[in-house]
Amino acid sequence: xxxxxxxxxxxxxxxxxxxxxxxxxxxxxxxxxxxxxxxxxxxxxxxxxxxxxxxxxxxxxxxxxxxxxxxxxxxxxxxxxxxxxxxxxxxxxxxxxxxxxxxxxxxxxxxxxxxxxxxxxxxxxxxxxxxxxxxxxxxxxxxxxxxxxxxxxxxxxxxxxxxxxxxxxxxxxxxxxxxxxxxxxxxxxxxxxxxxxxxxxxxxxxxxxxxxxxxxxxxxxxxxxxxxxxxxxxxxxxxxxxxxxxxxxxxxxxxxxxxxxxxxxxxxxxxxxxxxxxxxxxxxxxxxxxxxxxxxxxxxxxxxxxxxxxxxxxxxxxxxxxxxxxxxxxxxxxxxxxxxxxxxxxxxxxxxxxxxxxxxxxxxxxxxxxxxxxxxxxxxxxxxxxxxxxxxxxxxxxxxxxxxxxxxxxxxxxxxxxxxxxxxxxxxxxxxxxxxxxxxxxxxxxxxxxxxxxxxxxxxxxxxxxxxxxxxxxxxxxxxxxxxxxxxxxxxxxxxxxx
Numbered sequence: 251x252x253x254x255x256x257x258x259x260x261x262x263x264x265x266x267x268x269x270x271x272x273x274x275x276x277x278x279x280x281x282x283x284x285x286x287x288x289x290x291x292x293x294x295x296x297x298x299x300x301x302x303x304x305x306x307x308x309x310x311x312x313x314x315x316x317x318x319x320x321x322x323x324x325x326x327x328x329x330x331x332x333x334x335x336x337x338x339x340x341x342x343x344x345x346x347x348x349x350x351x352x353x354x355x356x357x358x359x360x361x362x363x364x365x366x367x368x369x370x371x372x373x374x375x376x377x378x379x380x381x382x383x384x385x386x387x388x389x390x391x392x393x394x395x396x397x398x399x400x401x402x403x404x405x406x407x408x409x410x411x412x413x414x415x416x417x418x419x420x421x422x423x424x425x426x427x428x429x430x431x432x433x434x435x436x437x438x439x440x441x442x443x444x445x446x447x448x449x450x451x452x453x454x455x456x457x458x459x460x461x462x463x464x465x466x467x468x469x470x471x472x473x474x475x476x477x478x479x480x481x482x483x484x485x486x487x488x489x490x491x492x493x494x495x496x497x498x499x500x501x502x503x504x505x506x507x508x509x510x511x512x513x514x515x516x517x518x519x520x521x522x523x524x525x526x527x528x529x530x531x532x533x534x535x536x537x538x539x540x541x542x543x544x545x546x547x548x549x550x551x552x553x554x555x556x557x558x559x560x561x562x563x564x565x566x567x568x569x570x571x572x573x574x575x576x577x578x579x580x581x582x583x584x585x586x587x588x589x590x591x592x593x594x595x596x597x598x599x600x601x602x603x604x605x606x607x608x609x610x611x612x613x614x615x616x617x618x619x620x621x622x623x624x625x626x627x628x629x630x631x632x633x634x635x636x637x638x639x640x641x642x643x644x645x646x647x648x649x650x651x652x653x654x655x656x657x658x659x660x661x662x663x664x665x666x667x668x669x670x671x672x673x674x675x676x677x678x679x680x681x682x683x684x685x686x687x688x689x690x691x692x693x694x695x696x697x698x699x700x701x702x703x704x705x706x707x708x709x710x711x712x713x714x715x716x717x718x719x720x721x722x723x724x725x726x727x728x729x730x731x732x733x734x735x736x737x738x739x740x741x742x743x744x745x746x747x748x749x
Contacts (some may be wrong), residue, residue, distance in 0.1 A: 251597065251672055252749040294307075346565050347496045350388045355408065355423025356442070357490035360498060364424055372536040372572065376405065376424035376441075377432030384426035392494055400572060402537055403492040405435075407443050410489070412696070416444045420568040421496060422536035434679045442542060445486050498562045500569030503538055506581040512546070512553045520546070525596045528578050532571055540567035555580075643703055650698035667727050671710075672739045674700040685728035692732065693721050701740045709737040 294420050296546070308693060356379075362371035387393070391674050392631060401423045407416040420437075428434050435443070531546050538544070538557050545552040558581065560569045569576075578598065580593065632690045634714045658666040659682075666682045669692065673679065683692060710719040718728055719738070732738075 271722070276421065290530070312691045335486065342492075343495070343566075346498075349485065350387075350391045350494055352387055352392065353491055353493035354386070354413075355491050356433035357431060358405075358433050358435045358440070358490040360440055360445075360486055361428075363434055364436060366482060369424075371533055372634070374425075374436055374438040375419070375421040375536055376436065377405075377421050377439070377492075378424050378428040379426050380428045380430040380502060381426050382430060383492075387494060390494070402495045402497045402567070402568075402570065403440075404441065404495045406491045408489045408491050414491070417442075417541055419443065419539045419542055420497065420537040422572070425563075433490065435488070435490075438545065440488070443488055443490070443591060445488055453687075485529065495565065495568065496566050497537055497565050497570040498564075499574035500560055500571055500572065501540060502561040502577045503557060503569070504559040504579045504581060506518065506558045508554040508556055510545065510557065516548060516553065517548070524592060527562040532576060532578070535571055537571060538569055576602075600735070606744070643700075646704045647698045647700060650694045652695050653691070654733060655684070655687050656699065657682050667732055667734050669732060670735070670737045671699065672737055673699060674742060675700070676742055683727045683732075685726065687727050689719075689722055689725040689727060689730045692727060692730075693720075696740055702742060707743040709741050709743060711741055712736055712738060 260688070274373045278475070294509055301374065336613060364370075364376060387401065392596055403423070404418055404420055406414045406418045409415045419439070421439055424434075435445075436444075451648050476660050516524060527546055531544055535544070536559055540557050540560060542557045543554040544557060545554055557722070560567060562569065577597070578593070660666060660668075662684065665685055668680065669684055670678065670680050673696075677699075679701075683695075693708075696702055696710075697704075711717065717731070722730065
């Protein structure tokens with residue numbers, strides 16, 4: 251009995267402890283439900299982060315795609331605009347060149363051909379090309395645009411990749427007897443294209459803090475510039491492209507002095523004939539291009555003046571100086587107001603000469619007007635004669651009409667012969683005749699209808715079968731064989747022609 255009770259008590263003590271552990275497992279911090287919830291929450295958070303990251307990545311990718319598309323669109327637009335501009339420029343050039351297109355790459359070398367030949371007029375910017383260039387230009391039609399003396403080229407310095415570098419200018423042709431593959435360039439033209447390193451350094455070194463006096467290029471010694479042994483060097487060479495251009499004759503240019511020495515030593519000096527200096531300078535050139543430096547010599551020095559504007563300006567900022575009078579304007583400055591006064595006086599002389607030319611033009615126009623009045627008077631006289639002839643013809647037709655016998659009725663007792671006439675001018679007329687009417691009445695009717703004029707001979711024919719009816723004095727409609735319903739064609743006879 252006691253052992254059983256002990257066992258029961260033992261079981262009773264054990265039960266409370268086991269029940270507590272189960273409760274802790276079910277309700278404690280490490281329960282399965284809590285763990286499952288935490289895992290679900292973590293998965294949701296990870297998914298939200300991933301989705302947010304994907305949205306950000308997509309937004310960034312979309313933005314980059316839009317940027318690329320915008321960039322591509324801008325590039326297409328720029329390319330289209332550039333091509334349109336190039337096409338428009340090409341069309342402008344071809345129109346200005348009267349349809350002639352020619353360009354070629356050369357090695358530009360120093361040439362003193364003009365100096366050797368003693369040429370001092372239009373010599374600073376004329377090039378020497380090989381004979382093949384003239385043959386190509388002739389084949390391209392350049393000979394139809396102008397003579398060899400009026401052939402001009404746009405000269406552009408090129409790099410090894412065929413890209414234009416540096417600046418461009420225009421030049422005339424001195425001759426076509428040079429070395430194949432080369433173009434001979436005079437020293438001033440080489441300097442314009444940048445082959446003179448000393449001159450380039452002078453114009454390119456321009457710090458902001460530099461004084462105006464130091465910023466302008468110094469005058470160039472004229473003797474040194476023309477000497478074959480100067481800084482250009484006999485072996486200096488440029489890769490250049492020459493393109494045929496037809497330049498308009500210049501009428502006005504504006505020059506900007508590049509050094510204040512021009513105003514200080516030339517423009518304000520009353521003893522200096524500035525106009526004569528400018529004329530001498532222009533006579534050494536055949537063309538001007540905006541951006542060129544025109545070197546004005548005085549004593550043993552040269553003063554650079556930049557070409558800033560030309561007129562007419564329809565050839566890319568270039569004009570011809572050959573066989574034309576060019577008005578030169580110096581860019582306004584207080585330093586050379588006196589020069590402007592002298593230029594104004596010279597302009598008055600130029601205007602007087604222009605007035606004389608204008609008077610000559612008016613005289614020519616007066617002669618042309620007189621010739622036009624003569625032509626008008628002759629035309630009026632002809633019109634009057636034509637009107638008189640037309641009036642005479644009308645009277646003649648009326649006279650023929652009065653000679654006609656009375657037109658018989660359709661049901662006339664003696665019968666009638668209806669006739670159809672095809673006139674030379676394409677008109678068709680009809681009339682009835684009595685069988686006994688004279689044949690001459692038929693011919694008179696044709697004349698009254700305008701089928702033949704005064705003095706003109708003709709005959710009446712049918713086509714199928716062909717029959718011929720000629721005027722016969724004494725014949726009647728019936729005896730001549732004119733049948734009702736026939737279509738009679740009027741055939742005019744040449745003078746003296748027989749049937």
